[in-house]
Amino acid sequence: MEPRPCSRSPRLAARQGNLRSGGERQVSMRASREAEYTEYVHARLSWLRRTAYLLCQDWQGADDLAQKTITRLYTHWGRAGKAASLDAYVRGILVKAFLDERRSAWARRVTLPGDYAERPAAGHDADMRLDVRAALRSLPPRQRATVVLRYYCDCPVEEAAKILGVTPGTVKSQTAKGLTALRLALAPVMEA
Amino acid sequence: MNPMNEDTVRTLLADAASAPEPPSRISIEGALKVGRRRQWAARVIASGGVAVLVAGGALILPHLRLAGAPDSATRPASGTRIVAPVKPAAPAPAPAQFNPLELSANFGWLPSFWNSGGASVEETPTFTVVNLTHGQTLKVSPRGWYPDPTLYSSTRGSFPRAATDPKAPAVNGRPAYWDGNGLMWQYAPGAWAYLYGAGNVQSTNGRALDEEMASKVVFGQHQPLYTPFKLTHGLPAGWQATETDSVLTNGRLLVWQLEAGPAAKPGVLTISGDTHAGTCGVQPVPQSTLTVDGILWASYYSSGPGGDQAVCAPKSIDREYMTMYYYWRGHAQALNLASLLRTTKFFGPDPSGWTTQPIAG
Numbered sequence: 001m002e003p004r005p006c007s008r009s010p011r012l013a014a015r016q017g018n019l020r021s022g023g024e025r026q027v028s029m030r031a032s033r034e035a036e037y038t039e040y041v042h043a044r045l046s047w048l049r050r051t052a053y054l055l056c057q058d059w060q061g062a063d064d065l066a067q068k069t070i071t072r073l074y075t076h077w078g079r080a081g082k083a084a085s086l087d088a089y090v091r092g093i094l095v096k097a098f099l100d101e102r103r104s105a106w107a108r109r110v111t112l113p114g115d116y117a118e119r120p121a122a123g124h125d126a127d128m129r130l131d132v133r134a135a136l137r138s139l140p141p142r143q144r145a146t147v148v149l150r151y152y153c154d155c156p157v158e159e160a161a162k163i164l165g166v167t168p169g170t171v172k173s174q175t176a177k178g179l180t181a182l183r184l185a186l187a188p189v190m191e192a
Numbered sequence: 193m194n195p196m197n198e199d200t201v202r203t204l205l206a207d208a209a210s211a212p213e214p215p216s217r218i219s220i221e222g223a224l225k226v227g228r229r230r231q232w233a234a235r236v237i238a239s240g241g242v243a244v245l246v247a248g249g250a251l252i253l254p255h256l257r258l259a260g261a262p263d264s265a266t267r268p269a270s271g272t273r274i275v276a277p278v279k280p281a282a283p284a285p286a287p288a289q290f291n292p293l294e295l296s297a298n299f300g301w302l303p304s305f306w307n308s309g310g311a312s313v314e315e316t317p318t319f320t321v322v323n324l325t326h327g328q329t330l331k332v333s334p335r336g337w338y339p340d341p342t343l344y345s346s347t348r349g350s351f352p353r354a355a356t357d358p359k360a361p362a363v364n365g366r367p368a369y370w371d372g373n374g375l376m377w378q379y380a381p382g383a384w385a386y387l388y389g390a391g392n393v394q395s396t397n398g399r400a401l402d403e404e405m406a407s408k409v410v411f412g413q414h415q416p417l418y419t420p421f422k423l424t425h426g427l428p429a430g431w432q433a434t435e436t437d438s439v440l441t442n443g444r445l446l447v448w449q450l451e452a453g454p455a456a457k458p459g460v461l462t463i464s465g466d467t468h469a470g471t472c473g474v475q476p477v478p479q480s481t482l483t484v485d486g487i488l489w490a491s492y493y494s495s496g497p498g499g500d501q502a503v504c505a506p507k508s509i510d511r512e513y514m515t516m517y518y519y520w521r522g523h524a525q526a527l528n529l530a531s532l533l534r535t536t537k538f539f540g541p542d543p544s545g546w547t548t549q550p551i552a553g
Contacts, residue, residue, distance in 0.1 A: 034224060037224075038220055038224075041220050041223070042220065045216070045218060045220075046213070049213065049216060049218065050209040050210070050213075051209070053209060053211070054205060054208060054209050059213070059214050060217075063216060063217040063218050066218050067217070067218050067219065067222065067223065070218070070220065070223040071222075071223040071226045071227050073223075074223050074224060074226075074227030074228075075227045100312060100323070128204075128207070129207060129208050129211060132204045132205070132207065132208040133208055136205075136208065140449075140462075140464060147201070147205075148205065151198065151201045151202045151205050152202070152205040152206065152209060154202075165344040166344055166345070167345060173459075179198070179201065182196070182201060183196050186196060186204070187196065190196055190200075
């Protein structure tokens with residue numbers, strides 16, 4: 001299983017430190033900066049994509065979200081390098097992009113033309129993985145993001161609160177609601 | 193006894209995430225290209241190019257601006273000065289609390305290159321946040337509160353770091369401070385607003401852009417939000433709307449989620465529109481069902497202490513699934529969900545038919 005990194009790699013941090021004190025000329029600085037960025041994204045892409053997949057529940061959406069995240073990361077690379085944890089910073093970008101997208105996406109769907117086809121339900125899938133995905137998909141976006149942050153990314157309550165821009169109390173209540181919904185959804189499968 | 197604990201959830205999520213990956217469409221090179229272009233735009237601001245762009249065209253969020261907004265809010269700034277001269281005026285007093293069913297404050301002006309893109313808004317009685325797609329964010333609190341720079345909430349009192357944060361030039365004659373990433377200012381006596389994600393506060397021109405934007409923010413316009421349903425019999429006594437979340441779509445702010453409850457438990461009831469198919473996303477079968485005006489509603493209860501109740505329509509309502517979450521069993525009787533469903537009117541998928549008064553009474 002892919003490890004779930006929760007802090008910046010020491011090697012990368014050391015390289016960033018060296019680069020900052022190196023005094024390279026602007027062009028080579030940009031090249032170094034981009035090399036650093038590319039190295040980081042390459043190393044974390046699978047993790048990023050899988051986290052996006054848990055949030056979006058489809059690979060196409062996950063790829064779009066991950067693409068948006070790494071683009072935003074590039075433009076904020078300087079700020080990201082100063083973050084205490086680069087992975088936490090990236091997680092924040094990812095989750096915010098996901099929530100923003102869900103908000104606007106819903107409104108777009110409201111105005112769908114008349115030929116809108118309903119998607120089939122996943123209720124008859126017996127496979128546990130499908131059941132878990134369906135249960136996750138059932139959570140409202142903010143709750144889903146909270147559950148993924150807390151139980152997939154292993155973020156502490158405070159960090160999740162910071163990423164989501166809410167209070168720790170809200171994270172706790174959203175987590176409780178999310179867990180309750182997951183239990184409701186998965187209880188029969190678990191018992192079986 | 194439900195066997196699923198937190199560790200089980202961790203295992204299940206890890207397993208779900210370890211599904212076989214299809215080929216990736218993610219392009220690091222693409223991110224570099226787009227990122228470089230955005231950085232170029234950012235450098236234009238930092239180098240003073242903003243003055244030209246601002247003079248060349250500005251004003252933004254026409255859809256968010258009321259017809260009655262003052263000309264000064266829409267007029268491009270001078271081409272030679274980024275910050276137009278500000279004439280101190282007696283500000284209108286800020287309300288003691290906002291109405292979550294209206295937009296309380298809004299950007300009045302943005303430079304032209306931010307003109308595209310969407311906006312989302314969160315409104316509560318003590319907090320308004322307008323968030324633009326590209327990250328520019330305006331947070332506003334009513335009188336007696338100040339917005340938290342890092343959270344989506346307000347804190348009671350006067351901005352405490354006014355004593356220590358660097359002073360910024362007064363905004364419309366009122367005190368302002370640079371707070372790390374943005375500009376905090378008192379827009380009316382005892383009421384604060386915070387702007388971030390716009391100009392780079394480390395650069396002179398970035399700060400000037402923030403000052404310009406802050407000086408043009410409009411307050412007290414009471415712009416309506418449009419909701420796809422109406423509670424025709426209102427809410428239980430002592431309850432009120434406590435939060436709305438909306439997105440800007442085709443010039444209107446469309447509410448996708450409304451929360452209500454008593455003051456002590458403001459988020460007891462959440463009503464949100466969603467498009468999950470088939471099972472309302474809650475499996476496998478509801479504890480009970482209820483048919484109201486031909487719509488089948490499914491009801492689910494959690495088994496834990498202080499359990500939640502969720503009610504949703506397994507069939508689409510005008511091609512849209514309306515999901516109503518009820519989070520506090522202790523108030524189930526006070527609310528009477530069946531009655532609430534029976535008295536909820538849905539307006540269908542066309543926002544032109546939506547209401548600006550979703551709660552009767």
